[in-house]
Amino acid sequence: MTGVAEKGAQREADVSLAQKLAFLAQALPGARRIETHTAYVFVAPDRVLKLKKPICFDYLDYRDLTAREHVCREEIRLNRQLAGEMYLGVVPLVCDEAGRMALGTPGMVIDWLVEMRRLPTERLLETCLRSGKSVTPAEISAVADRLVTFYRDRQADRPNPGLYLRHLRCESAVNIRNLNDMRAHLRNGLDGAIVDAGAALIDHHAPEISARDRMRLVIEGHGDLRPEHVCLTTPPTIFDRLEFSVEMRMIDVFDEVNYLGLECAVLGAQWIGVQILAAITAAGFSAPSPGLLRAYGVFRCLTRARLSLDHLRDAVPRTPEKWPLQARSYLMRAAVLLAAGGGG
Template sequence: MPERVPVEAKVAALREPGAYPGPAQPVDVIETHMSWVFLTGQFVYKLKKPARYDGLDCRRVEMRRFFCFEELRLNRRLAPSVYLDVVALRQDGQGRLRIGRDGEVVDWLVWMRRLPAQLTLDRLIEAGSATPAHMRRVAAHLAAFYRGLSPAMGDHHRLMARLRRDIDTFEGALCKPAWALPADDVTAVCSRLRAALTDCREVLEARVRAGRVVEGHGDLRPEHVWLGEPLAIIDCLEFSAELRTLDVADELGFLALECERLGAPQLGRALFDAFAESTGDVPDPALVDFYQAFRACVRANIAIRHLREACYRDDPKWPRRAREYLALAAQRMAPA
């Protein structure tokens, strides 16, 4: 059943400063794959799209409310000073849409403090000013976070089954002729991933037993790491507990891989060194290679999925990004 207020009207209203409580500067709007983000000077408001994705259904307003509160709860673990509240978008008696206390609720938004973008890790890498000292701060923040988490998995067979399933998914998705990716390269990478997973079975079993598999951040990329005061890690993957449940070496490896992709491989090494010093956790290098190749395939699959949407279909960035990630995966899985 269609909602009474169409999403286009909500977005149009939220582009206007008068939709927000208190004084607001001209509103900047960013559209992402799953949300609209409205930047109003000191604050940020995120409106989830009323759409269905793999594993996520936000078509109904009550589900968008649920995932707004999940986003608030989960992100307060790593960025408590950033995530402020969930607020209602309401329609008053004159039909105006505003954030506030008066009128009928028509949707929900996550309300955040706005962070200066120049202090995110990706911007610092781009500027050539990211250092190992920055990564030591990140490692300390993550070590404290992981220490406070309970083990999230007691059976390594479950983890291995999930990883095998996902490798099969990557191969099927990335080999589709419509995407014009090198199918032989995809098949070779996926075959080596399966072999590496088998080789790492005992190491994985030991890490599961040691409580190294936790419900973590789930999407630990440089653009989500803010290096101001206090340090904050934002944009946790809020819509799937399964995707957030991972080995801490997988999560660290993903951040290190992304730093390498942006041209700063030394930052990943500094991250692992500092984390080992803080926690005593020194993951097997072959396992880290596996995780990084696996994450590169995850990102290649996400990149190529953009081509399903009309607004991205003709953008060459996404096939180029997918090939870039495939090359990283092949590098990690190259025969010794």
């Protein structure tokens, strides 16, 4: 570590997270603060600033200032491939010798923020579906066109053959372990057969998954494609691509769009997934077997159920009453998918 970096790390250690948040609230008057699992997001009238939490989970470690800078720069690099100039750049949070903080000026860097243009909240796909606003097939067609272009660009690279299948198997094992560990939070308990079936389906379809990987249908995608990350602007903006794990971004294109479709179905718009899957197929991407598509859906439902309950592992969980209900909803959807395919 260089002398400058050492001084920055020391100064950063001297300034608490609460002090940083208080400064940002003052520096961005009128901004709405949103807390996510990994960041604090300040939504101002014309821009958005995101401050990473200094946290550590199994899949990420943001405790170090250098790590937070790296992941902020990765977020910009990765999201510009889908969201263009919505992602403006990385902004340093600095502190002078007197302890005064500032944004983007010379000084000792104590943290890093991602700066973005603000999107119209009322045009987010999730907002539209929750509020009952009209979403048209033409708008969804534009989203599908954007994804087709993105996926074709990604097919030029095949950085980690086999990583996707290994990830599915690893995450399936984590689903089994964590859902069983947290089963006490589920009012009606946990049907272990559903969780075990998710892993068994991945194993059953492993040869097809590997074949699709060789066909370049497994690409470095978005990694967390949900309605809240799609804005129905013209052209559509798809943002918040997963920045901290290449393993989670490696994905079958049909797994990714099917996941978006499942999340739209949760919000009462099953037709969106049907339309996007058809558009991806029509664009020349070879569709998986119905059994594999179902296996992908079961895996995503079980993973979402697990991640929901994992929020309760936090020292001070946010909205603790929300997560068991959400987990049960996804477990029920996994059961429906399994029943539709006879478990195979």
